[in-house]
Each structure stands twice: as structure tokens, then as C-alpha cells.
Amino acid sequence: MKTFSYLVPKTLDEAVSLFESHSDRVMYVAGGTDVMVKTKQGKIAPDYLISLKHLSDLDKVKMNPDTNELIIGALATHRTLETSTLIRRQFPIIHDAVQHIGSTQIRNVATIGGNIVNAVPSADGAIPLIALDGVAKMYGPNGERTVDLIHFFEGPGQTVLEAGEILTEIIIPSQSSHTGGAYQKVGRRAAMELPLIGVGIVLTLEPDSAVCQKARICLGVAAPTPLRTLSAERFLTGKVLNEDILIEAGNIAAEESRVRDSIRGQAWYRREMVSVFVRRMGLKCLKRIEETN
Amino acid sequence: MGTKQKYSTVGKRVPKLDAIDKATGRAQYIQDVKLPGMLYGKILYSKYPHARIVNIDTSKAEKLSGVRVVLTGEDIPNIRMGVYKDNPPLKAGKVRSYRDEVAAVAATEPEIAKKAIDLIEVTYEALPSVFDPITAMQPDAPLVHENHKTNILKMPWKLHYGDVETARKEAAHVVEKQFTTTWVTHCCLGTSGAIADFDNNNNLTIHTNTQIPSLAQKDFQETLKALGIPDKRVRVIKPVIGGGFGSKLDTYAYEHVAILLAWHARRAVKVLFDREEEFVATSTRQPTIIDIAMGCDTEGRLMFRDINMVLDNGAYTSWGVTTPSVMMMPITSLYRVPNVRYQAKCVYTNNTYAQAMRGYGNPQATFAIESAMDILAEAAGIDRLEIRRINSNQPGDETPQGFKITTCGLPECINAVEKVLDIEKPKTKGEGIGIASLIHVGGGARIYKSDGCGAIIKLDDFGKADVFTGASDMGQGADTVIAQIVAEQLGLEVEDIHVIHQDTDICPWDVGAHASRTTFVAGNAALGAAKKIRSRILELGAELMGITQTKLDLRNRHVVAQDEPEKTMPIGKLLRKAHFSHGGTMMMADFFYDPANENMGRDFRGNLSMTYAFGTHGVRLKVDEETGKVEILDYVAAHDVGRAINPMLLDGQVHGGVMMGVGYALTEQVILEKGRNMNPDFRDYKILTAKDAIPLTPVVIETIDPDGPYGAKGIGEPGCVPTAPAIANAIYDAIGVRILDLPITPERVLAEIKKKKGVDSCGIDPLTEKEQPC
Numbered sequence A: 001m002k003t004f005s006y007l008v009p010k011t012l013d014e015a016v017s018l019f020e021s022h023s024d025r026v027m028y029v030a031g032g033t034d035v036m037v038k039t040k041q042g043k044i045a046p047d048y049l050i051s052l053k054h055l056s057d058l059d060k061v062k063m064n065p066d067t068n069e070l071i072i073g074a075l076a077t078h079r080t081l082e083t084s085t086l087i088r089r090q091f092p093i094i095h096d097a098v099q100h101i102g103s104t105q106i107r108n109v110a111t112i113g114g115n116i117v118n119a120v121p122s123a124d125g126a127i128p129l130i131a132l133d134g135v136a137k138m139y140g141p142n143g144e145r146t147v148d149l150i151h152f153f154e155g156p157g158q159t160v161l162e163a164g165e166i167l168t169e170i171i172i173p174s175q176s177s178h179t180g181g182a183y184q185k186v187g188r189r190a191a192m193e194l195p196l197i198g199v200g201i202v203l204t205l206e207p208d209s210a211v212c213q214k215a216r217i218c219l220g221v222a223a224p225t226p227l228r229t230l231s232a233e234r235f236l237t238g239k240v241l242n243e244d245i246l247i248e249a250g251n252i253a254a255e256e257s258r259v260r261d262s263i264r265g266q267a268w269y270r271r272e273m274v275s276v277f278v279r280r281m282g283l284k285c286l287k288r289i290e291e292t293n
Numbered sequence B: 001m002g003t004k005q006k007y008s009t010v011g012k013r014v015p016k017l018d019a020i021d022k023a024t025g026r027a028q029y030i031q032d033v034k035l036p037g038m039l040y041g042k043i044l045y046s047k048y049p050h051a052r053i054v055n056i057d058t059s060k061a062e063k064l065s066g067v068r069v070v071l072t073g074e075d076i077p078n079i080r081m082g083v084y085k086d087n088p089p090l091k092a093g094k095v096r097s098y099r100d101e102v103a104a105v106a107a108t109e110p111e112i113a114k115k116a117i118d119l120i121e122v123t124y125e126a127l128p129s130v131f132d133p134i135t136a137m138q139p140d141a142p143l144v145h146e147n148h149k150t151n152i153l154k155m156p157w158k159l160h161y162g163d164v165e166t167a168r169k170e171a172a173h174v175v176e177k178q179f180t181t182t183w184v185t186h187c188c189l190g191t192s193g194a195i196a197d198f199d200n201n202n203n204l205t206i207h208t209n210t211q212i213p214s215l216a217q218k219d220f221q222e223t224l225k226a227l228g229i230p231d232k233r234v235r236v237i238k239p240v241i242g243g244g245f246g247s248k249l250d251t252y253a254y255e256h257v258a259i260l261l262a263w264h265a266r267r268a269v270k271v272l273f274d275r276e277e278e279f280v281a282t283s284t285r286q287p288t289i290i291d292i293a294m295g296c297d298t299e300g301r302l303m304f305r306d307i308n309m310v311l312d313n314g315a316y317t318s319w320g321v322t323t324p325s326v327m328m329m330p331i332t333s334l335y336r337v338p339n340v341r342y343q344a345k346c347v348y349t350n351n352t353y354a355q356a357m358r359g360y361g362n363p364q365a366t367f368a369i370e371s372a373m374d375i376l377a378e379a380a381g382i383d384r385l386e387i388r389r390i391n392s393n394q395p396g397d398e399t400p401q402g403f404k405i406t407t408c409g410l411p412e413c414i415n416a417v418e419k420v421l422d423i424e425k426p427k428t429k430g431e432g433i434g435i436a437s438l439i440h441v442g443g444g445a446r447i448y449k450s451d452g453c454g455a456i457i458k459l460d461d462f463g464k465a466d467v468f469t470g471a472s473d474m475g476q477g478a479d480t481v482i483a484q485i486v487a488e489q490l491g492l493e494v495e496d497i498h499v500i501h502q503d504t505d506i507c508p509w510d511v512g513a514h515a516s517r518t519t520f521v522a523g524n525a526a527l528g529a530a531k532k533i534r535s536r537i538l539e540l541g542a543e544l545m546g547i548t549q550t551k552l553d554l555r556n557r558h559v560v561a562q563d564e565p566e567k568t569m570p571i572g573k574l575l576r577k578a579h580f581s582h583g584g585t586m587m588m589a590d591f592f593y594d595p596a597n598e599n600m601g602r603d604f605r606g607n608l609s610m611t612y613a614f615g616t617h618g619v620r621l622k623v624d625e626e627t628g629k630v631e632i633l634d635y636v637a638a639h640d641v642g643r644a645i646n647p648m649l650l651d652g653q654v655h656g657g658v659m660m661g662v663g664y665a666l667t668e669q670v671i672l673e674k675g676r677n678m679n680p681d682f683r684d685y686k687i688l689t690a691k692d693a694i695p696l697t698p699v700v701i702e703t704i705d706p707d708g709p710y711g712a713k714g715i716g717e718p719g720c721v722p723t724a725p726a727i728a729n730a731i732y733d734a735i736g737v738r739i740l741d742l743p744i745t746p747e748r749v750l751a752e753i754k755k756k757k758g759v760d761s762c763g764i765d766p767l768t769e770k771e772q773p774c
């Protein structure tokens, strides 16, 4: 493996200026579970790795008491999210996803930010956050900006991040009451598994009725970037939700998905799983709404 | 059938002697071994599945600083590996698979060797390839080895006992099906590697992960002979081995390449596989296409079994080609079946070549046989357990192949599964139960002229014993079992025994760690040597203590008088007296044990093993009918083990075997696309993880075999043999869908469910109504 210099800035500005002063063969690294694998495989060969692990506060998960927004620091590990009571109680859809990423050892070091920036079609972490209408906050040479997480991805391995920009936070807007979410990774084994398909759903019902006010259906591995199946979402909105409606939504979502054949799985099967798990996760959302109200 | 505990060490749950070393990182694997001035070797593999090598330009690699040797197939003498001697360690003229070794480099650093490999320019001219054994058998198929004239290997795998045609006509019920199995691989956590080192007299020392130190010696000697240095010594040193499972039963290109590089460099050379190489360049279990017909009379008694098999041999020939000889065992002898016919064709293709792997063909054959047993039971309207009981092997049987069944716990195994799995328990929707049984060699197997193993025991002044064994501990725990056997005989504690198995200069001869033979054969060898020492100690004790020998016993590190417990003498003291006296004696003994089993004759008849191991597995599972996913709810594995010398290690073998079997059944496959390995990593090769571990209850049936050490039979392989058919049978029981191909992926199950419902998901996608590849 090629050697590199490892730089450890303490502030965002320091990180950005280190990046700019080494601009060519430099890379940010968080948990390194993607960076080190690629470096060892010789797919990338950075001369400098700038660690983001010591930027204070960016590894926290907290509620903003004024806005009721959930703030997830980009440097929060999957394990932090998995073991957070706040996440488990109020955002179980995130817990659904992070608890099955890699293994405990991987989750101990791998970050949600790294997962998002790495932007592979098979990633688990972003799907629930997109379903929750998450917003990505970035900081770079030109200051701070935000973008809706669904628009963060431009292609496999490609994001809107400009050179030197750091993903700092994911902001989950305040959730209406009567909202429930659920995520399922469809895989072959119980750990160390990339999804064949990932299905994340968030449903909001009108208070005291089963009428769907808002629906988010987000799929992983169904397209080169995370995919919201808008027709299926529209189909659900305004309808009284029951199993039959969710079955139909599942079929619509399956049709919208752009799944492919690969050695990991066949397109027909992935499509089939979209329709099965849109229904199942939809029902799980309804159950969770019922349980919290 | 438990026996009363009269032993102090045998039968105890003794933790593996090397467990702590392994857990704390003290154990020295090949990865850890470094010799002074050692170079690092690296191998360049083919870029084509089948191609003529037009030119190899090594000049750039040779010029790279730090590179000491560059070799191609043109630079080496005629060396041929494998049972068929069709495999040179570096290929000249043409490549026949992606794993073909084209060139090798030795350099001062691993990184330099890697860089040098990338600098070698090979010009290929692609040749038409063949990846499917059925196509490869056609007369116009491309030839993998031109001078072999045909892709069908000239192997004698053909037997017919009794009269299958007549039995078939007379049978009341006949089933006929085709099953297929695919490539799976051993997944040893310790990757392969070797260090070759010549001394000034051209004697070779090779540190290598091998299950066959003594036979490997001979292979390496052949290579030295080819190099023009016959009659040299070859010393094989085994580091701690991180898993074998049959993968180390042959010698491989990387070992011979290490020797060749070291020979040219005049320095030690280490070749070490990375994980991708381990997946791509080591051998697999052999894929099979199995046509089976089986019939019974109105009572459910088996009348005949007729099996035709095609095996994908890959481009070269290692032990994989001989697995039909072991498949014969379940085919002729699992249950009583009077008329048997079997034929197997092994066919060259441009795929990877196969090797030995735990069970050695038995899992493939048993998948077909035990799946077909259930189909037959249904056709005959007989309960699945009942048909197995009706046909169960019994002690005293001689099977059509001439296997003499001595002890046989098969009926007890079937009963145990029925009871422990609580087969009558009501099932919820999607739940099903399946069972399958096995027979395997349990008392060695006479594959070679000898099935022997030697042991030497030497005692020190303090009552501690060194045991030098021919056995190879690859993680299975052979050292621990041997220590228990010796401790038991000598009245010592397990920690008093030091087992040495690492070095052919020190250890006696053995034919190899295969055929589940180590506990039985190496155990008997150690027992034989220990008995000799025991009687010498007793003799001396009688003399020193003035008590007749027959009244003495060895217990708690002492010689004790049976009737007068106060009269004892520490064994250490006795040994010092033996050593420190005029005309003293050295306490050392050797023993060579070669079981009285038989080579198979030309008709494949012969009592291959001294005793046979039996077992039955039962599984309760649930099928998700919308996803095709199988969840195992409960699993019972009952094995006739003769005697459990170490129940803890035995549990380990059963757990490990069953998990390997579950992977074989449900998830594992080496995906080859036109000969190229598409999943050479643990991300995409779906070996099961600790999180996938299933609820498993091993049941030990002790039949106390008269020929086994303390009654033990071999149990290394059986754990993974009947798992796949038990699972396939349970899936059928659950949802009425019969899967004939391994692995039983959710896709396959769902496709069959849809087919049953009249939707063809493979041909036409039910959603888009477009054609889908299957």
C-alpha cells in the first residue's frame, strides 16, 4: 500500500485550508472504512489524508430545542446513531438502517457523513435520511451552504460537494405528529452485507384519520443514486391507507425503480422486493404511528 | 447409549491446547514467519480463460530495482502437479483458465514484486473457450488439453452391483430427477503461503500450509529432481494453519514457484496469497450435474439406485477428479440398497479446477440421494422417517460395495432427531421440517497403499511427555485429542503432554489429514505408543515398589497400588530412577498404526474403512413466501461418533460443519462468468457470519467402536454432509416447492413459488411483462 501523510486539523477552517494548500493529492478521511479499503486496493493513492475525526462537535446527535430539528453531525458513527435513545425512540427508521451496517467493528468507526459522501448506490445510510426530508449542510472555501439530501447525489461516487468542501451536518426537519418511518435492507446474510435493495418509507397521517398527508418512499440500489419514487408517493397522498393501497403503491414503486442485474442479484428479484417491502415498511410505519399516538 | 465415565481425561471437554495462543496473537502463521534475507515472490495470472501465449516481455520487470528473479513457463524445467500430472507451476505456450500462472517474480519487498508483476507484458491470442462440461463433451468442443484428444478425463468411475434394470422394472415406485451443485470454496481465514529456502548443499526447507507433509515432501522432491538436484533432503515445516478443509491436500503452483524462485535467487523466498488470490487461485469443491433414479417396493424397501454424474473438472486435475470414489460410498451404502449403478464423467473446461473439500464429494451425492429419498417416500405414501428406518443400515451389514458395517448408530440418530426436534410439533404457515442422513468413513480410508500414521512418545525426568505425531493439526484440534489419549494412558494431565506435529525432520510419517482419519488413525498410533510406555512404567514401578504389575495403575501422575491406595510413587520420580541409574533406560516408544482397511478393487469393492460414521440432521425452518428467504428456526445434528473423546471439540466440528453446510445449501457460490471469478472477496462470497449462526443442538450417539481409540470414530467431515438435503426437504415440506439446484437462493425459491402459481418470473417479469434473464 502506498504511504501518505496524515493531517489532523482541530477546526473546520484549518481543515479547509489544509485541503487547499495540498490541493492535488489530498483527501478527507473520517472513519476510513471506505478510504482505506480503496487505498489498499490501489483505487486511490492520496499523498495526504486530512482526518475530520477531531473537529469538535461534528460527531454529535442532538435536537435543536427551538426548531425541533434533529441535527446529526457528519462525523457521528453508525454506532453512535445505533445506540442513541433519541434515534431509537423518535427516528426508528434511522435505527433500522444503521444497526445493520457492516459489523459492530465497522459501525464503531464508520461515519454517517462518510457513508453519504462516498455515494455508492448500495449505501444504507442516506435512504432513511432522505425519506425524512433531510438537508445536507456543507462548509468549504466559499463558506457554508445547504442542499436537500436527495439532491446531494449526482451519480455513483459523485456528489455536489466542491473541492475542499466538508459535509458538516444532516438536518432532519421537525416531524409532524402522526409520522412513522421504517427501513429495510434486503440482503442475504445478517451482517457484513450490502443491500440487494433498500427500502425507506416515512408516512404522515392526518390526525385522527388514516388519510395520508405526506408520503416518502426512498429506495437504495434501485438507481445509480438514491431514488424517491414520486408516483408512488403521489399515489398514497390523500388516500386512506390500508394494506391494499400499500400493495398498489409497492407495485408503482417497483415500476419506477431502475434496478439492474448484477452478480449480487437479478433485476426481476430486486423489483419484486421493492413491491414486497414498500408494503411491509408501509405497514410498519402505520404500526409505529399507532404505537406513538 | 452413554457409557459410564471411568476415564479421567478422555470424554472431558478440554479446551483446544492452542486456543489462547490463537486468541492472543501468539500463534505463528505463515504470515508471521520471516527468514533472514528473505525475498518476496508474486505470481502473474492469465488475463484470458483460454489463449495462446504469443510473447512474454519481462525486460521492464527485470530492470526494476529490487527485483532478483523473474521466471516464466519457458524458464522452468518440466514439473507437473496433481493426480493427472497435467499442471505445470508456470504455464508455457498456452493458458487454460484465468488462474493460470504465467510468470513469477522475487523481489526484496512485496510492493516491488507487485510492481514488477505489473511491468510484465504478455501478448495473448485468445482461443475459443468452453465453460460448461456438457458442451465440453461435444466432439467439436474446443480442447482444453490438445494432446489429451478429448475433454473427458480417462477416469474409471463406473460401477454396477446387482441388476439395476430388472430392479427398476420390478420396483413399485420410481423417482427420477436431475440435481446440480456449484462451486464453493473453503474460505480458510489463514490465506495460503509458503517460504522455500535452500541450504548450501541444496537441501530444501519449505515452510508451508499443508495437510500432507509427508506426501508434499515427495512432490517437492520431484521438483528438485526436475531442477537437476535429485536425492536432496526436503524438510517440510508447517506453521500454525488457519484452516484446511481439504484445501491443502495437494501441492500447488505457489509452493513450487517459491521453490523455483528460491533456487534461482539463492535466497529464501516467500509467496503469500492475498484474499483475492485465495479466492481466485485456490481450488473449489467440484460442481456436479447429477441424474438420479431410485426405486422401492410397495413396503418402501429400496430396490435400486442409479446415478449418472458429470463433474466440471476445470482446466487442470487435482483431487477433485477423485471425489467420485468417495461419492460411491453414499451411493452404494447410505441405506440398504441391493442394486446400484453409478457412472461419473469428469470433464475439462476453462474454469477453475477443483480440489478436496470437507466431505470429498459426499455432500453433492447426499444432496441428490436424500432429496430423492423424500420424493420417493411421498410417491410411495410412506412417512419420511419411516422410509429411512425401513432401509437403515444395521450393524453386521455388508453393503454392495463390500463395506463391513460394524457399529452403526443410524437408527438411534434418526430417533434422536425425531425426538429433539419434536417433529410432531404443530407448524405455522410457511414452516417445514426436513431430515437427511449420512454415511462417511469413520475409521480411516485406504486411498493410498498405506493408511498409516506414526507416533513417538518421549518422557522427560519430570513426568512430562513429548508426543511426536504425523498428524496435522489445522485448527481441528488433533493435538488436543492426541494429548488426551496419551494423558489417559499414562495417568498424566493434559497439560503434561506436548504434541509436536510441525516438522518432517522430527515427526514420523503420515499419509495426510484427510478422510476424517486423524482422531482414528493418529489417535490409535498415539495410543499404541502410549501403551508401550505405560507397560514399561508399570514394569519399572513393580520393580521399585515391590508390587506385582497387574496390581498397579497409573493415576494422577502417580503409579498407584490398586488395593493399597497409600502406596504410590510419582511418575516423575520413577522416570528419574530410570534415567539416573546404571544400565538405565530411556522412556521412549514409537508406534506405527495402519488400520486393517482395504483398498478398493477394480470393481470398487473393498472395505475402505475400519468403521463407518453415521448421522442424521433435522431442521425446522420457515420460508417467507413473498421473498423466498429461508429462516432456520431449529436444527438438530445427531452423529454416531463412536466415542466423544472431547465433547467440546466434537461440538465445534458439528457446529462448524453444519454452518458450512448451511452456507452450501443457501448462500455460498463462487460466481464464475465465462471462467472469471466475479466475487473474490467476503463481501460478495456469501459465507455466513457469526450473526447468521443458527440454533443448533448437536446430539452425540456413542456406539463405542471396537477399533477406534477409546471407541472413537472420525467426525471431521460428516457435519456438512446432509445439511443441504435436510434444508431442501424442509423447504418442500413448508411450501411444496422442490429446489434441485444449490445454492437455494431466495431468487430460486421465489421463482419456483411463482412457477407453481403459474407465473413464470424467469421468462416473463410479472410486473413489466418483459423478458427477464434468469
Ligand SMILES: Cc1cc2nc3c(=O)[nH]c(=O)nc-3n(C[C@H](O)[C@H](O)[C@H](O)COP(=O)(O)OP(=O)(O)OC[C@H]3O[C@@H](n4cnc5c(N)ncnc54)[C@H](O)[C@@H]3O)c2cc1C
Residues within 6 Å of the ligand: A027, A028, A029, A030, A031, A032, A033, A034, A035, A036, A037, A052, A074, A075, A100, A101, A102, A103, A106, A109, A110, A111, A112, A113, A114, A115, A116, A117, A118, A122, A123, A124, A125, A161, A165, A166, A167, A168, A192, A193, A194, A195
Ligand atoms: C466490512 C465493511 C462493511 C461495510 N458495510 C456497509 C453496509 O452494510 N452499508 C453501507 O452503507 N456501507 C457499508 N460499508 C461502507 C462504509 O463503512 C460506509 O460507507 C461508512 O459509513 C463510510 O464512513 P467512513 O467514516 O468510514 O468514511 P471514510 O472512508 O472515512 O470516507 C469515505 C469518503 O467520504 C469522504 N468523507 C468522509 N467524511 C466526510 C465529510 N464529513 N465531508 C466530506 N467528505 C467526507 C472521504 O473523503 C471519502 O471520500 C462497509 C465497509 C466495510 C469495510
